[in-house]
Every structure is written in C-alpha cells, then in structure tokens.
Amino acid sequence: AQSVTQLDSQVPVFEEAPVELRCNYSSSVSVYLFWYVQYPNQGLQLLLKYLSGSTLVKGINGFEAEFNKSQTSFHLRKPSVHISDTAEYFCAVKDGGGSYIPTFGRGTSLIVHP
C-alpha cells in the first residue's frame, strides 16, 4: 500500500519569502500526485496535479511542484508567499491504474507572518 510522508508538520515563514513544503511517497512503478490546500472550516481545494509529462507542474495561486521519481518526492514551492496563503496543505498519491483511491499525507500547516 502507498504511504505519504509530509516531513514538516508546521512551516512558519515571513510574507514575501519563498517556501517549500516537502512530500515523499513510497516507491511505485507509476503514481499520480496531488497537492491540496485547506483553509479553516473549508473543504480541500486542488492546487495542482501530476499525471504524466513534464515533471514541473504549475498550479493555482502561484504554486508549483516538481516530481522527482528517483527521490520519490513531490515538493511544493512558491517564490513569494502572502498572508492569505496561511492554510493546511496536503500531499496525496494514487497508484497508477484502478479506481481512484488516494492516500493523503498528514498535512503541513503553513503559517505566514507579516
């Protein structure tokens, strides 16, 4: 079974600074990878996804992520964060093939300070 590790439970950062949220998954032949954001008292919103093709994926709100197969990682980055980016971020992985049964990480709380 697939497992997902989000290495940081909390990431504090100052506004306009760059940020990287880390995600590693257990090895598999093929995977689909996702990042979601959850604002307080809301459901999850898809930020970006990797299904195939270019390993650098661009998403909404200026976020991007890079798929690294050899390191089984899918780290999320943003060059300059805003206060409004304060939220919980979840990495999710699905093995290629079969019905949609994703495995989520435990989440990383991004806290942007003024």
Place this chain on the structure above:
Amino acid sequence: ETGVTQSPTHLIKTRGQQVTLRCSSQSGHNTVSWYQQALGQGPQFIFQYYREEENGRGNFPPRFSGLQFPNYSSELNVNALELDDSALYLCASSLDGLAGLPSAYEQYFGPGTRLTVT
C-alpha cells in the same frame, strides 16, 4: 454552477447511535467520494460511488455504508457509532470515476460535516 454542498454542518451523536450525512455533488458530476478526516490528520478514503454503484472502498468496516441517488447526490451512513468516529467527513465530487480518465482526478470538495460522538 453550484459547488459541492454538505449537510448538516455540525452534528453531535451518542455512542451506539446511527447517523446519516448528505452531499450534493457539483452540477454535471457523476462520481462522489467520501473521506474521514480526524483532527490533525489527512483525509482517509472511505468509498466512492459512480452512477449509483460503489466503485472502490478504503479500509473502513461495513457499518460505514453509502448510497448515491439518480441525481448523483449521496448519503453516508454510519451505524453503531464509536468515539473514534468523531471527525470531519468530507464529500468530493468528480466526473467519470473510472481509471485512466484525467477528469476523474479533478475532485471538488464540500466544506464537510463535523461529527462529534460522545
């Protein structure tokens, strides 16, 4: 275009009782997935319904059951509630819950139902 809605927003139940949670999928979506999110954890997949049939199930006991209706709305039923069932229950809708279709991976989540079991 209406988004995914869930009801109720909050619910308090007693151990041993039964509960029904409801979800209206986004307009045009034929697939609904349910997730349990315990405090401080990521969502855990419960099951998925595609055109009224269960299309996949996570590691949850049979007392978790569901339904999808012809209008693609859905219910999650939990029998014999336990304290550990306290969580945020999320519903997500998508188009085409079949393997290999990219549209299946665009899931739109509702705000969730917060269930507390005492």
